Amino acid sequence: MTLATGIAVYIVVWWIVLFTVLPWGARPPDNPEPGHATSAPARPRLLLKFAITTVIAGVVFAGLYWVIQSDLFSFRS
Numbered sequence: 001m002t003l004a005t006g007i008a009v010y011i012v013v014w015w016i017v018l019f020t021v022l023p024w025g026a027r028p029p030d031n032p033e034p035g036h037a038t039s040a041p042a043r044p045r046l047l048l049k050f051a052i053t054t055v056i057a058g059v060v061f062a063g064l065y066w067v068i069q070s071d072l073f074s075f076r077s
Helices: 003-021 046-069
Strands: none
Touching: 003 046
């Protein structure tokens, strides 16, 4: 795996993981303010979710890298 391929794979994995992490802990407010969407989370905590996404994506990428480099599955034949 080249550096450019590794970066591209990590970015794709990061986005997929982000969309799975975004709903975690999302609760709508009890009394939404007028003009706000009733389904918008009261505390989105995006920085925490970005940090969690980065860690999980790193673990998933490490697993993918190991599988590709170990020739456990042959992608070249």
